Amino acid sequence: MPDWENPDETRRHEKYERLIARAKLAPEMTTAVAHPCDESSLRGAVEAAETGLMRPVLVGPVQKIRAVATAHSIDISPFELIDASHSDASAAKAVEIIRAGGAELLMKGSLHTDELMRAVTSSATGLRTARRISHVFVMDVPHHAETLFITDAAINIAPDLDAKRDIIQNAIDLFTAIGLGTPRVAILSAVETVTSKIPSTIEAAALCKMAERGQITGGILDGPLAFDNAIDPEAARIKGIKSEVAGRAQILVVPNLESGNMLAKNLTFLARADAAGLVLGARVPIILTSRADSVRARLASCAVAVLFAEARRNNAPIQGG
Numbered sequence: 001m002p003d004w005e006n007p008d009e010t011r012r013h014e015k016y017e018r019l020i021a022r023a024k025l026a027p028e029m030t031t032a033v034a035h036p037c038d039e040s041s042l043r044g045a046v047e048a049a050e051t052g053l054m055r056p057v058l059v060g061p062v063q064k065i066r067a068v069a070t071a072h073s074i075d076i077s078p079f080e081l082i083d084a085s086h087s088d089a090s091a092a093k094a095v096e097i098i099r100a101g102g103a104e105l106l107m108k109g110s111l112h113t114d115e116l117m118r119a120v121t122s123s124a125t126g127l128r129t130a131r132r133i134s135h136v137f138v139m140d141v142p143h144h145a146e147t148l149f150i151t152d153a154a155i156n157i158a159p160d161l162d163a164k165r166d167i168i169q170n171a172i173d174l175f176t177a178i179g180l181g182t183p184r185v186a187i188l189s190a191v192e193t194v195t196s197k198i199p200s201t202i203e204a205a206a207l208c209k210m211a212e213r214g215q216i217t218g219g220i221l222d223g224p225l226a227f228d229n230a231i232d233p234e235a236a237r238i239k240g241i242k243s244e245v246a247g248r249a250q251i252l253v254v255p256n257l258e259s260g261n262m263l264a265k266n267l268t269f270l271a272r273a274d275a276a277g278l279v280l281g282a283r284v285p286i287i288l289t290s291r292a293d294s295v296r297a298r299l300a301s302c303a304v305a306v307l308f309a310e311a312r313r314n315n316a317p318i319q320g321g
Contacts, residue, residue: 015147016140016274016300019178023303024052026310029104031287031302032097034116035060035090036109039072040291044298045107046074053302057082057103060090087111091119095127098284104313105305107287113154120282132156132166133281135288136174137264138304140296141273144231148267149175149183149251153260154288155279161203164253165216168207170280171251172219177311178304186230186249187223188259192241194224200255207253219251220244227252227263276300278308285309 031054036042042065045056058065058076062083069076082097084090091111097103106127108116120127135154138147151171156163168185175183187204194201204223211221222245228235233247241247254260267273274297279286285305289298 016276016296016303019147019307020051020053020296020299020303022179023306026306028052028055029306029309030055030057030102031105031107032057032059032094032103033107034094034109034119035084035087035111037061037064037068037087038110038291039068039074040293041109041289042068042076043072043074044289044293044295045109046076046079047295048299048302049079051299051302053299053306054105054107055079056107057097059094059097060084060109061086087115088119091116092125095119095122095125098127099125104284104309105287105302106282106284107302107305108289110291113288116286117155117279120279120286127282127284129281129283131170131281132159132163133279134163134167134170135277135279136171137260138174138276138278138300139264139267139273140276140300141267141271143271146250147180148231150260150264151251151253153254153257153264154277155257157257159256161206164203164207165210166281168216168219168221168251168253171253172216174278174280174304174308175251176218178307179311180250183219183250184245184248185219185221185223185251185253186225186245187221187253188227188230189224189255190226192225192229192239198224200224203255222246222249223253225249274300276304278304280308 033045033056057080059082062081084093134152137150152167189200194205201224208221222243230249236247277288287301287305
């Protein structure tokens with residue numbers, strides 16, 4: 001029995017299972033998969049199709065994709081293949097398909113993230129919108145009651161205040177669109193007091209004021225908060241922090257990519273958390289998967305993308321969950 005179908009494992013990761021089950025109810029979405037030229041990326045796309053989450057269009061060197069499928073006994077006969085000579089060409093072609101209305105989601109294959117994002121962010125032929133593009137980890141942490149969103153730990157290296165506004169808004173929009181309600185958003189720093197010695201505390205305070213003035217909408221913000229008093233009620237009580245967010249945060253906004261990347265990987269490797277990943281702020285959701293991802297994390301990434309795209313298509317949050 002595959003690990004992700006094991007009943008004990010299902011209970012341990014029931015948050016992801018609920019997302020996947022709800023995404024199966026949405027109409028099957030065509031997904032341009034850019035350069036699925038290794039076993040992990042090709043199998044991930046095929047498993048998502050077999051689960052009923054999407055209909056992949058495989059974009060890349062056709063002979064190489066077929067060779068990978070043959071070598072690893074992956075049946076790709078039901079799926080459309082579109083030839084592209086190399087990874088950059090695969091990314092460009094996948095983006096072109098989406099711009100032409102041929103797909104509703106974009107999925108990263110075995111190419112580097114920066115290759116895919118170059119095609120996405122091209123001013124002339126990409127998928128940019130007025131919103132800053134950012135990444136959200138949707139994390140299923142064992143023994144933690146709620147799904148945790150961590151942003152941005154993959155795209156924006158050292159975001160300024162305006163970029164952080166978009167990063168937060170992207171995460172809030174995703175949280176509400178997939179039916180999780182109104183999120184409690186913690187803007188993280190090393191301490192919970194505002195001090196000129198730590199610039200991220202000043203930005204956290206400014207972002208909270210921006211939310212008060214309607215520049216960020218749809219969530220409840222607080223910050224600066226240290227990680228412990230953002231997620232642990234007892235830590236918040238001991239520090240005397242009284243807010244709707246402290247100790248109960250659902251979205252964790254990190255100061256920069258380095259801190260976010262370390263936080264996400266600490267949870268993954270020390271707490272055995274799964275980390276689904278999605279890029280937001282483009283014309284369509286972009287599914288980012290890693291070769292180290294479990295099957296469940298890959299499926300959860302696809303499920304979250306499907307739910308978000310369906311909610312945007314209907315212009316209303318999906319209820320439930």
